[in-house]
Amino acid sequence: MNAPLADRLRPQNLDDIAGQHHLLDKNKPLRNIIESGHIPNMVFYGPSGVGKTTLAGIIAKKTNRTLRKLNGTTATTADIRSIAEELSGFSGINGILLYLDEIQYFNKKQQQTLLEFIENGSITLIASTTENPYFYVYSAILSRSTVFEFRTLQKEDTEKAVRRAIAFMEQETGEELLFSDHAVEHIACSCGGDVRKAVNAVELSVLSTLPKENRREISDETVISLTQKSAVKYDREGDEHYDLLSAFQKSMRGSDPDAAIHYLARILAAGDLPSACRRLMVCACEDVGLAYPQIIPIVKAAVDAAMMVGLPEARIPLADAAILVALSPKSNSAYCAINQAMADVQAGRGGGFPRQLQNKHFDGADAGVKGQFYRYPHDYPHHWTAQQYLPDTLKGTVYYEPAQNKTEQAYKDYWNKIKSGGQGGRLA
Numbered sequence: 001m002n003a004p005l006a007d008r009l010r011p012q013n014l015d016d017i018a019g020q021h022h023l024l025d026k027n028k029p030l031r032n033i034i035e036s037g038h039i040p041n042m043v044f045y046g047p048s049g050v051g052k053t054t055l056a057g058i059i060a061k062k063t064n065r066t067l068r069k070l071n072g073t074t075a076t077t078a079d080i081r082s083i084a085e086e087l088s089g090f091s092g093i094n095g096i097l098l099y100l101d102e103i104q105y106f107n108k109k110q111q112q113t114l115l116e117f118i119e120n121g122s123i124t125l126i127a128s129t130t131e132n133p134y135f136y137v138y139s140a141i142l143s144r145s146t147v148f149e150f151r152t153l154q155k156e157d158t159e160k161a162v163r164r165a166i167a168f169m170e171q172e173t174g175e176e177l178l179f180s181d182h183a184v185e186h187i188a189c190s191c192g193g194d195v196r197k198a199v200n201a202v203e204l205s206v207l208s209t210l211p212k213e214n215r216r217e218i219s220d221e222t223v224i225s226l227t228q229k230s231a232v233k234y235d236r237e238g239d240e241h242y243d244l245l246s247a248f249q250k251s252m253r254g255s256d257p258d259a260a261i262h263y264l265a266r267i268l269a270a271g272d273l274p275s276a277c278r279r280l281m282v283c284a285c286e287d288v289g290l291a292y293p294q295i296i297p298i299v300k301a302a303v304d305a306a307m308m309v310g311l312p313e314a315r316i317p318l319a320d321a322a323i324l325v326a327l328s329p330k331s332n333s334a335y336c337a338i339n340q341a342m343a344d345v346q347a348g349r350g351g352g353f354p355r356q357l358q359n360k361h362f363d364g365a366d367a368g369v370k371g372q373f374y375r376y377p378h379d380y381p382h383h384w385t386a387q388q389y390l391p392d393t394l395k396g397t398v399y400y401e402p403a404q405n406k407t408e409q410a411y412k413d414y415w416n417k418i419k420s421g422g423q424g425g426r427l428a
């Protein structure tokens with residue numbers, strides 16, 4: 001019993017694996033591949049504790065291949081070559097299945113060494129990664145592999161794993177283990193979809209409770225105290241970080257205050273106050289923008305208050321801001337305008353300036369027409385007069401298109417009336 005419960009309870013067949021119904025249910029693609037016995041090189045992509053390592057072991061067993069495991073954080077090219085040498089021995093008779101965990105930590109040279117052995121089929125590679133393989137795995141490996149995405153488990157699947165763990169420990173210890181339905185549900189919800197974490201939480205809860213007359217009654221308080229932080233899965237350098245921030249901003253953009261508050265809570269539970277503040281400011285400017293321009297100083301004030309008081313009180317002004325952004329009218333007209341203008345600048349379009357805008361008050365000897373001819377708008381009715389402002393090469397270019405909201409349509413109507421008066425800016 002020295003090994004963690006998650007290892008002692010590791011599933012031995014496909015039907016025992018929790019979740020991953022989209023891959024492993026009857027007639028699903030990965031299950032069909034496994035049952036055919038013809039295993040291609042594969043990349044398993046998904047969060048920790050969802051069955052990637054377990055499935056690799058089951059595949060090796062079902063295909064009678066020798067399983068060898070390496071971890072990308074510690075393995076070397078010498079380790080790969082050592083495994084390849086086994087092909088000529090007894091263990092290589094049916095082929096070798098190499099399970100390489102955390103492949104994203106392998107450098108280019110190490111991955112090139114892998115190619116020598118997986119191209120001819122002598123070694124079948126199953127690589128796993130918690131990061132997006134299209135960003136972190138070299139294209140030469142990807143082009144020779146099939147990528148399967150593993151998903152975080154739903155509560156129902158995790159609950160089944162928790163109850164299976166309880167039954168297994170009862171068999172091991174010969175004791176009756178009493179968990180309330182609430183405790184089982186709490187473990188399933190608090191593990192963040194990580195079965196390994198949920199199963200080990202069961203073991204820890206049992207070991208933390210003293211037996212009485214060959215039974216242990218595990219209290220809800222014990223379970224809660226041992227799992228209160230386990231739901232926060234948040235690597236600030238990994239996909240989980242960016243997925244969470246993306247979901248937060250997209251929920252505000254999509255005008256869903258409940259989803260926005262949920263993702264804000266997850267960000268703050270991980271203690272990432274700066275990221276929450278930054279996304280709020282970006283969303284206020286990018287997605288609400290000119291539909292309600294007053295929101296920008298309002299959100300800035302909420303962010304300043306949050307940074308001043310710190311967590312946990314910072315959650316209050318940030319919740320105010322997130323709900324306000326979610327429920328405000330939306331416009332990305334300014335965002336689109338600056339993007340188009342930046343594209344022109346980066347493409348080298350629009351050099352130079354109209355003469356009347358330049359910061360000089362004399363003309364060179366080569367100037368055909370002398371004088372600056374700048375019209376001071378405040379000298380004209382309604383503080384506007386017609387003159388060219390864009391460079392000659394971009395004359396007539398339109399970047400800003402008013403969106404269909406009350407504020408921008410009011411701007412549009414106002415300026416249409418002003419500009420219809422001609423050069424002097426008189427109202428029609």
